Amino acid sequence: MESVGSIILYFIVALSMIVFSVMAVTTRKILRAATYLLFTLFGTAVVYFMLDYEFLGAVQIAVYAGGIVVLFVFAILLTSRPGDNTERLTSKSRMLGGVAAVITLIVACYSLVSRCALAFAQKPEMETPDMQQIGATLMGTGAGQYLLPFEAVSVLLLACIIGGVVVARKR
Amino acid sequence: MEMTIPVLILAIPLFMFLFLGLLGMKMSHKLAGTLGTLGMGTILVLSYYTAFQYFFSGAPEFINAAGERLQYLVFDQTWLQFTEKLVIKVGFFLDPISAMMLVVITTISFMVHLYSMGYMRDHHGVYEHGFQRFYAFLSLFSFSMLGLVVAPNIFQTYIFWELVGASSYLLIGFYYTKPSAVSASKKAFIVTRFADLGFLIGILVLSYYGGTFNFAELTSAPVEGLAGVSQVSLGTAEGIKAMFTNSAAPVFMGASVLTWALVLIFMGCMGKSAMMPLHIWLPDAMEGPTPVSALIHAATMVVAGVYLVARLFPLYLMETAALDIITVVGALTAFYAAMVACVQVDIKRVLAFSTISQIAFMMVSLGVARPEFHEGLGYMASMFHLFTHAMFKALLFLGAGALIHAIGSNDYTAMHGLRKYMPITHWTFLIGCLAIAGIIPFSGFFSKDEILSSCLGYSWVAYLWMSLVAGMTAFYMFRLYYLIFWWKEHETPEGHHAPHDQPWTMSLPLIFLAAVSCVAGFIPFGELVSWNGHPYDFMAHFDWSVAAVSLCVAVAAIVLATVMYRKENPLPSKMRNALPALWTWCYHRFYWDELYMFITHSIIFRSVCRPLAWFDRHIIDGTMDAFATVTNKVSEAIKPLQSGQIQMYVWYYLIGALALGVVTILCLL
């Protein structure tokens, strides 16, 4: 049984996530969309905290909210001209997209609710993984440890930096 | 008999061909011609020696105790083995007719070699272009023809049959810059090739049932104790016939298979010997140099058909239906050719049709020959006529060549009254005409008389028919003779020398052949050649009543010709105007060429080849192209799906994923 506070918190977070993500895709101002995305990402971070993954929540805020959204904002500012940041969606395509999204939602929800008993699992007790443990797992080479993907991601990031520079470089 | 001389007889001309063909252009004209003639002279000596040995040495492999002539296989060498039994061997087969043919071929060939030394150069003594090539081809022809007559098996005959065809093609087309010569050579080759198709199938049928290609095993029985010696035997031929009749399918389309085989082989003979309806190539073949016409298209190659029928004669005796066909074809051809010969203007054409007619005589003679009547007189008569005809027809052709050489034209309209200018030619030509007309004592009289006798033994219709043709022969030959040498005084065109007799190289062959034509009739041919090797007295079968009648007919025809053509007079044109349709048809050779033109051009070319080629390009190839076109079209059609619009891709993906999800859910329900 959860505490009432956490239930209330849950609802606030869930509702804000849903609302902001809907707004992020429906708003016509692109900068606003980025802002709503930021809020959604914050909500996600909160979810991580609620599920006792504090490190993950911190990463989410630092990388997503702090890095990626800033990147978006820069990009928007670089590529938008005044008055150009509105786009008109035809009602037809909007409707089609909406229908597709809704059908997806229905299908997924239906299968989740009616077919997936695991979805109703109780939250078991868990110790919050401490930093030492996370660090060891990330740096270890044994079973269930992640040095190789870690290094792969580092290479990817390096490649991405170089690639970004090369692609965006002015010729 | 040792092998050296027969091998040399075949090897020397082949060597001369290769030698002159490869190196001829490097040597002078005169040297090439002399070498060729000397080579041919050597073969002449060797062949005479061989024939003499065969006929007169009395060796046990040539003649048996009963005085019957035998067949002797001098050597043979496997050339190509098809199956255990069917083997093509190259060999040398001596029997009366091949020995006789050796003499004929080498004599005429040598005369032609000699004659060409004079003929193939103009009045200033300049040799014609390709003179060496001419001698090379003559050597090739001599090689092929000798190989043909000495063949011990039918496949060797076929091989050399094709080779003489090819050398004939090369020689007819000798003046290859002349389109008419080119098309004549092409026509000759293709028409004979068509006939050879029948020959080939005939060989296949015969060898399948008979199980052998060898003449010795088809028509003769081996003689005990002497290797390679055999004797003509009806028993063997009956054995072959039994193989046909005992097989699972002895009859095909109403005739026995043996008849089919023999008729198909005869089809090859019809092509080579220019029997109707495959005769159309021979008149055109006169486009070749005249010595070639004398050698190939009068004396030797064109009688190969007769020779082959004679070679297989015991088998033909087994199926008299095939012999009847030969008789009918021969009789019709003889008459037809004689009719046409009566109106032609080109002297070589006249001689060509006369050749067709005379070969048809030989064919008829073979067709009517039966052992029951005068011990197969027809066979002997045919061979005898082949021999005499070769001599006098070569004489006539060489004489015509001399005229053409002197005048520069083939038409008698440019000649007339030449008897004073060219006496040697005149007299030799006259002897030739008398011989072919059948005037005693020239050679043609004897051979023709025997043919008529054997026709009489077969049926009186055949006798009358052939006598009529004999009369026509005398008529058209003397028409030709008078138109060339009499008719009116010769008018030499402005700026030309008066025609005169030819150099000795040309006169010598004429005189020699004329002499032979005078005396050849007295050769006791029956002693030498008969269908089964059994000699018989020639005079015992001589029918004086037949001889008298034919002599009368010939004389009457000559008289008619004299009346009409000796002096310029309006009688010929009157006769022409009396029967204009007949004259036109004869003059145009009964439109056979036009008929063939129609068949080949309009039917085969336009209605078969062109539609097939169209079909190939448009239907077959079109189908293949259509595969490509359809593939292209389909890919063009589905190319927009790969629009590069990422959102469209997401749509496709989403729809697919949703459909999959829905289906899964529905299935689980």
Place this chain on the structure above:
Amino acid sequence: MEITAVYYLIPALIMFCCGVYGFITRKNMIAMLISLELMLNAVDINFVVFNRFLYPEQMEGMFFTLFAIAIAAAETALAIAIIINIFRAAKNIDVRSLNEMKF
């Protein structure tokens, strides 16, 4: 009231569907990228939720999310670089105008 896994999964699902909607309707490439981030984020939540609710003693889901975040960052950076480049070349970032290389 017990907050079970489905309570987290449903909002994530809605977020995902919003991402889908945005991705297939928006023409602005940056907006599409934002939608993409939404979808990625929704998936991340799922990983974490399943890890937390079903296998609390393991950390695979968490680490997967961690790496996903890192890769998302890289991807976004590169995508934005490309978008800027496209903008330089085409003077707009409408996704519909980007099919010229296709044919």
Place this chain on the structure above:
Amino acid sequence: MFSNILIYFVIIPLLMLAGTGLCRGVRGIRAVAVTGSIALIALSVYLLVDYIGLRAAGDSAPMLYTDSWMWFEPLNIHLAVGVDGISIAMLLLSSIILFTGSFASWNIPQPKEFFLWLILLSTGVFGFFISIDLFTMFMFYEVALIPMYLLIGVWGSGRKNYSAMKLTLMLMGGSAFLMLGLIGIYYHSAPAGHELTWNLLEIAAYDAVPHGWQSFLFPMTFVGFGVLGAMFPFHTWSPDGHASAPTAVSMLHAGVLMKLGGYGCFRVAIYLMPWAAQELAWIFLILTGTSVVYGAFCACVKTDLKYINAYSSVSHCGLVLFAILMLNTTAMTGAIMQMLSHGLMTALFFALIGMIYGRTHTREITQMGGMMQILPYLSVCYVIAGFASLGLPGLSGFVAEMTIFVGSFQAGMADYLGGEGSLRLVFTIIACCSIVITAVYILRVVGKLLLGPVYDDHHRSLTDATWWERLSTATLIIAVAAIGCFPNFFSNLIKTTFTPEIFTVLGM
């Protein structure tokens, strides 16, 4: 591995490839090509002599010099080699044609690239003829096909892109059938309990392909190889392809590559699936019998020299496949001889056409005439080639055709008298008719092109053959005449393969 003589048939071309790659300048490349092909001729002659010696010593194995090296274990694929008389004849043919082809492309532009591809192609050809492993055989087959696309597409003339594409696609289509057939054979190659194998000899010895599968796999392999053998109605790549190809490629293609088809039909389709060969022969007899006269008729109306020759190839190669299907020793011997003969004379034809085209820049016979006066050497060679093609005794065409006709007629009569229908007989006679039609189109060309008056006075200034052209044509003519004059040597060489103790599958 290097102790086996056969492997050198692949190694020498590979060395030639390396040599050509390293060479600079056209002289070096010519030297490499000529030296290499002389080495190959020498090798095949040595092999021929040695082979005859072994056979004379009584070695009656189906294939000699057999050897096998594994190169892909999981599927049991070997580099297995071995030859019999037929393969040796084909090797000799290929090396002669490569030799003459090198001379025929003496002055080709971009010689380095051209010879690289040409030699790669011949590597495939040689490899194909020495392999007895189906997979390796197929691999070499593809190696021989692919360079053709570039050789025609780059060095060709006329509609070369179209032709190259068409040729490659059609042959690849055939390969698709073939691959299917070969894999099918592999999976039924051995009876239960034995390891599956690609080895021809083992498959033939097991004779384990079930009849139901044979009737599916036989058409696959026969059509697959038949496409390359220009079988009606899959022959249309041949006229376009040959018309566009450069001289040496036409020579190699018509002379050797089309032989791969006939060889494969015999070696794979019939040798491994004799039951189906007997049951289904009638379908292919009709097709091949048709192509014999069909090709000849089409050749009668074409005016482009290469088209005429390509259709003539359709006719002659049709005869090869036709004879193979007769399933008797004589006809099959004839088929192989026809392959040799056609290879040599068609190479000669294409060489001459290339030489004439190189001078007059036209291949239309209506645009030329009287070449005999201008180019006597080439014209005489052309006449000889024509005579060989129309089957003049003393040249190769005659002996091959006669062997085929005699053999087919025997097979046909055996069928007819045995009450098994007269299909073989009828088609034999139809095929015989081709000798007349061949004469028609050959003499038509000879008459139009070589004889008669000179058509175009500009042609009068042309020069006759150079020494390399003379060498190349003379070699081919000598080879053609050698087969034509001494046929029994070749016939016996080939026939050993069909002797009962070796070729038992058909009960011949």
